[in-house]
Amino acid sequence: MEIKVGMADLNVCSGTDSITTLGLGSCVGVVLWDPQTKICGMVHVMLPDSTSIRNNTNVAKFADSGIEELLKRVLAKGAKRQNLVSKIAGGAKMFSVNNKSEMLSIGDRNVEASIKKLKELKIPLKAQDTGDTYGRTVTFYPETGQYHIKRVGKENKII
Numbered sequence: 001m002e003i004k005v006g007m008a009d010l011n012v013c014s015g016t017d018s019i020t021t022l023g024l025g026s027c028v029g030v031v032l033w034d035p036q037t038k039i040c041g042m043v044h045v046m047l048p049d050s051t052s053i054r055n056n057t058n059v060a061k062f063a064d065s066g067i068e069e070l071l072k073r074v075l076a077k078g079a080k081r082q083n084l085v086s087k088i089a090g091g092a093k094m095f096s097v098n099n100k101s102e103m104l105s106i107g108d109r110n111v112e113a114s115i116k117k118l119k120e121l122k123i124p125l126k127a128q129d130t131g132d133t134y135g136r137t138v139t140f141y142p143e144t145g146q147y148h149i150k151r152v153g154k155e156n157k158i159i
Contacts, residue, residue, distance in 0.1 A: 002139070005029075008061035010043035013072050013142060020139040024090035026107035028063065028130070029115050029138045031087045032070055032123060033145060034079035041074040042117050042144040043067060047106070058125075061081030063113035071121060087147045087159055088114055089138050091130040107131065127159035 003013040005021040013019045014154035021029050021044045033040040039157070043066040048074075050062035075081060091111035110128045118125050127147065129136070135152040149157045 005042045005044050008043050008058050010041060010060040010066060010070050010073065012039065012041035012070075012077050014039040014077065016143050017020045018139050018141050022137045024136040024138060025092050025094040026110060027137075028088055028090040028107075028110045029066055030063070030070065030114050030118075031140045031147060032074050032079070032084050032085040033087070033140070033142060034065075035085065035145055036083045037049065037079050037144045039074055039077050039079040040140055041070045041077075042138075042140060043070045045110055045114060048109045052058070064108060065115065065119050067117045067121065071123075079115070084123050085126045086118050087123065087127045088118075089129045089136055089147065089159070090147050092135060093133050094135070095130070108133070129159050131158055 001017045001124045003019040019042045028045045032044050045063045048063050050065040055132045057071045093105040093107050115132045129149050137150040139148045
């Protein structure tokens with residue numbers, strides 16, 4: 001069965017199921033995976049930092065709070081903390097302009113925030129397909145650990 005993850009959403013799956021999210025532009029798809037138990041989870045991160053938004057009720061929207069919540073959920077499903085590894089994709093610069101506006105570099109900031117949070121949590125980053133200027137749709141297969149990336153206007157990739 002294919003488990004879907006919406007924008008600013010997260011979910012977990014295991015075994016022969018797969019987990020997917022559509023249309024990553026500046027957003028980042030972060031996967032946490034336990035290769036022993038074949039349990040994984042994915043979060044579709046839209047923004048880097050939850051502390052800059054007041055009255056935020058959607059933890060999955062942000063790299064910091066979303067990855068923490070994802071960790072709780074994969075552990076609750078039975079993943080072992082010491083086995084976890086991560087893979088990330090997305091974080092594109094979707095609008096090419098000359099200025100260095102913070103809003104326009106949101107993809108880079110999402111990638112940086114995701115990597116920073118993974119380091120804080122001591123979860124090794126095993127692979128990434130990030131940046132550039134194209135969108136991605138991603139599917140992760142916990143049985144094999146393969147992260148399939150459909151890249152708009154580019155060859156598909158597996159990391």
